[in-house]
Amino acid sequence: MADNGITNDFGWGKSYWIRNKIFKYIDDISLRLTDAQVRLREVTFNQPMCRMLSDASEMQLLQNLLISQNAKKVLDIGVYTGYSALTLALGLPKDGKVIACDIDEEMPSVGKPLWKQAGVEDIIDLRIGPAVDTLSESCHVMSTPHRIINFSDALLENGEEGSYDMAFIDADKTSYDTYYEQSLKLLRRGGIIAVDNTLWSGKVIDDENTEEDTVAIRKLNQKIGKDPRVNVSLLMLGDGTMLAFKK
Numbered sequence: 001m002a003d004n005g006i007t008n009d010f011g012w013g014k015s016y017w018i019r020n021k022i023f024k025y026i027d028d029i030s031l032r033l034t035d036a037q038v039r040l041r042e043v044t045f046n047q048p049m050c051r052m053l054s055d056a057s058e059m060q061l062l063q064n065l066l067i068s069q070n071a072k073k074v075l076d077i078g079v080y081t082g083y084s085a086l087t088l089a090l091g092l093p094k095d096g097k098v099i100a101c102d103i104d105e106e107m108p109s110v111g112k113p114l115w116k117q118a119g120v121e122d123i124i125d126l127r128i129g130p131a132v133d134t135l136s137e138s139c140h141v142m143s144t145p146h147r148i149i150n151f152s153d154a155l156l157e158n159g160e161e162g163s164y165d166m167a168f169i170d171a172d173k174t175s176y177d178t179y180y181e182q183s184l185k186l187l188r189r190g191g192i193i194a195v196d197n198t199l200w201s202g203k204v205i206d207d208e209n210t211e212e213d214t215v216a217i218r219k220l221n222q223k224i225g226k227d228p229r230v231n232v233s234l235l236m237l238g239d240g241t242m243l244a245f246k247k
């Protein structure tokens with residue numbers, strides 16, 4: 001069935017045109033961005049990879065969840081120019097902490113002046129390196145082959161297991177499952193894992209799409225969907241937001 005303005009192949013029942021208007025309406029009505037957030041979005045749109053920027057409504061939802069939970073500790077896995085780190089930090093008190101992980105040293109520096117402008121630069125602890133290591137490191141797990149350390153014991157030793165309120169997963173897709181498992185260990189009961197890009201522009205429902213990233217996201221969605229360790233909501237927000245609430 002063609003997209004004739006009333007219905008389309010994907011069963012949304014309305015055309016893209018209506019959908020885009022609706023998304024604009026949602027943003028117009030509900031977005032409450034600070035000057036620093038607006039500016040960071042503007043400067044990011046000038047970057048060649050600006051499509052990586054996270055969705056403003058999605059991030060605002062996570063910020064609101066942090067505020068409503070009196071949250072203090074957050075993992076931001078995939079920083080890019082720092083919009084998610086900034087927005088999550090704005091949902092925390094002054095003694096809160098965002099551990100922000102990225103492999104790239106250059107792009108987060110785009111956001112740093114805006115973190116400062118928003119008064120949250122001291123809340124954001126930027127860790128440059130592969131996020132898998134950073135998360136393990138923050139749990140004092142040694143990955144060197146000559147030392148065998150029980151992962152759970154090491155977490156307990158460091159006192160970080162079960163202490164985070166939220167993890168936002170938005171880095172390399174093929175490591176999503178690892179980030180999910182690491183985050184689940186680091187979260188307290190009731191803590192929230194938000195996984196970005198879980199609809200992956202609709203590619204997850206295209207069975208013929210066997211790209212590595214698509215397959216990784218599809219598999220993780222299926223796993224989280226029936227994971228007894230969490231309660232789940234998959235939201236059609238941004239590029240798809242999977243919320244997993246640790247039981």
Ligand SMILES: C[S@@+](CC[C@H](N)C(=O)[O-])C[C@H]1O[C@@H](n2cnc3c(N)ncnc32)[C@H](O)[C@@H]1O
Nearest residue numbers: 052053054078079080084102103130131171172
């Ligand atoms: C989609 S962007 C993150 C967008 C960001 N959350 C925002 O709000 O705009 C993905 C980021 O993951 C980072 N990344 C890719 N592989 C990584 C890895 N192995 N460890 C840590 N970060 C990684 C990239 O450098 C990139 O900045």
